[in-house]
Amino acid sequence: MRIAVIGAGIVGVTTAYELASDGHEVTVYERRASVAAETSFAIAGMVSPGYVTPWAAPGMRRKVLCSLFQKHHAVHFNPGLSLQTLRWMSKWWRACGRDQHQGNRASMQALAVFSHARLRDVTSRLKLDYERTDGCLLLLRTDQDLASAQPSLALLRDMGIKHSVIDREASVKIEPGLNPKTPLHAAIHLPDDEVGNCRQFAHLLRTVAQNLGVSFRFHTEVDRIVPGGRPELVLHTNTSSDSDQASVMTDGVKHGFAATVPIAIQAEREVVDAIVVCAAMDSSKLLVPHGLKLPLIAVHGYSVTAPMRQLDSHPDHGPQSGIVDDHYKVAISRLGSRIRVAGCTELGGHPTKHNMAAIGTLYKVLDDWYPGIARLSRAQSWKGARPMLPDGPPVLGLSGLPGVWLNLGHGSNGWALACGSARVLADLLAARAPAIDTRGLGIDRFRR
Ligand SMILES: Cc1cc2nc3c(=O)[nH]c(=O)nc-3n(C[C@H](O)[C@H](O)[C@H](O)COP(=O)(O)OP(=O)(O)OC[C@H]3O[C@@H](n4cnc5c(N)ncnc54)[C@H](O)[C@@H]3O)c2cc1C
Numbered sequence: 010m011r012i013a014v015i016g017a018g019i020v021g022v023t024t025a026y027e028l029a030s031d032g033h034e035v036t037v038y039e040r041r042a043s044v045a046a047e048t049s050f051a052i053a054g055m056v057s058p059g060y061v062t063p064w065a066a067p068g069m070r071r072k073v074l075c076s077l078f079q080k081h082h083a084v085h086f087n088p089g090l091s092l093q094t095l096r097w098m099s100k101w102w103r104a105c106g107r108d109q110h111q112g113n114r115a116s117m118q119a120l121a122v123f124s125h126a127r128l129r130d131v132t133s134r135l136k137l138d139y140e141r142t143d144g145c146l147l148l149l150r151t152d153q154d155l156a157s158a159q160p161s162l163a164l165l166r167d168m169g170i171k172h173s174v175i176d177r178e179a180s181v182k183i184e185p186g187l188n189p190k191t192p193l194h195a196a197i198h199l200p201d202d203e204v205g206n207c208r209q210f211a212h213l214l215r216t217v218a219q220n221l222g223v224s225f226r227f228h229t230e231v232d233r234i235v236p237g238g239r240p241e242l243v244l245h246t247n248t249s250s251d252s253d254q255a256s257v258m259t260d261g262v263k264h265g266f267a268a269t270v271p272i273a274i275q276a277e278r279e280v281v282d283a284i285v286v287c288a289a290m291d292s293s294k295l296l297v298p299h300g301l302k303l304p305l306i307a308v309h310g311y312s313v314t315a316p317m318r319q320l321d322s323h324p325d326h327g328p329q330s331g332i333v334d335d336h337y338k339v340a341i342s343r344l345g346s347r348i349r350v351a352g353c354t355e356l357g358g359h360p361t362k363h364n365m366a367a368i369g370t371l372y373k374v375l376d377d378w379y380p381g382i383a384r385l386s387r388a389q390s391w392k393g394a395r396p397m398l399p400d401g402p403p404v405l406g407l408s409g410l411p412g413v414w415l416n417l418g419h420g421s422n423g424w425a426l427a428c429g430s431a432r433v434l435a436d437l438l439a440a441r442a443p444a445i446d447t448r449g450l451g452i453d454r455f456r457r
Pocket residue numbers: 015016017018019020021038039040041045046047048049050051052053054055056229230231232287288289290291292309310311312340351352392393394395396417418419420421422423424425426
């Protein structure tokens with residue numbers, strides 16, 4: 010089949026790879042200059058199947074309301090929330106109920122476990138090196154944090170995910186660089202989880218996909234899709250004089266650097282056998298004109314990345330792998346010789362304007378655990394838009410529009426879920442039974 014994939018974030022790249030592996034002729038359309046240039050750009054990099062759970066969960070409503078009254082908090086509300094965000098929040102509120110949560114959690118976790126296995130399989134077969142390290146340590150500052158973690162621990166036990174609850178001393182054996190002055194009551198160690206550079210993985214997999222025949226059309230924006238037996242795309246190409254380097258510059262537009270200047274625009278139509286929409290937040294623009302309204306909003310988050318200082322006297326002074334400060338919901342990860350701190354949940358607000366309070370929380374958590382480790386003069390901050398559905402799981406499979414398939418709405422877990430989602434989508438498209446039960450992952454749940 011001739012298949013068009015719209016979007017070259019981590020979800021689009023993995024989808025293109027799996028479809029090409031099945032023998033399809035695949036073209037990826039991406040408006041940016043390269044892969045992983047938007048939300049998949051500078052994320053924490055955690056692949057933690059046991060922590061892939063819906064944001065809509067029992068107890069979350071109270072946590073979100075409490076965070077309104079704390080100085081350093083995980084959730085930021087910007088004034089003047091749109092009607093769309095308020096509607097999303099009312100759906101999210103309902104999805105926090107115990108029964109709905111359990112179903113959504115089961116769907117997400119089955120996908121997360123499968124996805125991690127698929128990531129490992131792809132990585133070892135293709136020998137991809139993407140700054141990955143093994144293990145994750147979830148830091149619990151107080152006994153109260155440990156008490157709040159009990160439902161998560163029960164979940165890890167239910168899922169059979171290898172983990173142990175350890176004290177401060179054992180935590181320091183795993184992460185010798187942790188600041189001894191910051192109180193640490195306990196930690197949950199997940200030795201089989203991993204941290205890796207999502208953007209680097211996307212670049213490596215793009216090359217593999219190209220070798221399988223996938224064509225990537227960058228600087229190409231799909232303006233419209235026309236569903237049908239042979240669906241069509243209406244698109245235009247912004248041809249600019251820049252090369253791959255332009256992705257950095259184009260990202261710069263988003264993050265306040267210089268812009269590249271388009272020098273020509275060409276409009277075209279393409280007829281294919283199937284379209285797979287992997288356009289994250291902007292999927293709605295393509296689907297709404299056909300009456301398909303998904304409750305998808307951007308939940309922004311931030312990261313700060315900096316080179317680590319080299320200290321010959323303390324070679325273990327940085328994180329060995331992934332760390333999550335459970336109290337602030339902030340992740341700290343080692344990516345090669347760099348350290349990245351990421352987190353924050355921001356509703357509403359401008360897509361590019363940085364919330365200094367949120368970034369302040371990232372710096373505080375980094376300073377609490379690894380004071381002085383980062384060369385802050387060379388730190389880069391980044392803001393990304395998590396494509397979030399109110400109930401948690403992404404949408405995978407047929408859209409209900411002829412010839413149009415969906416792989417989108419991965420929220421906080423797109424990297425952890427990408428390889429599995431892509432394989433499931435490819436199996437569904439080939440009318441094969443996927444390796445996991447896909448109930449709860451389809452679009453039908455929004456039609457009820
Ligand atoms: C601060 C932060 C930390 C995170 N940490 C983690 C983590 O540790 N682990 C994890 O699993 N997840 C994490 N996430 C979530 C993860 O980043 C997302 O779920 C994931 O990147 C979504 O991937 P995507 O491919 O759907 O979207 P994107 O990467 O945004 O890709 C969509 C692509 O579609 C393109 N596009 C859109 N419309 C069009 C069009 N009309 N024509 C052509 N191209 C189009 C865009 O340019 C874009 O490149 C984090 C997110 C944030 C913000």
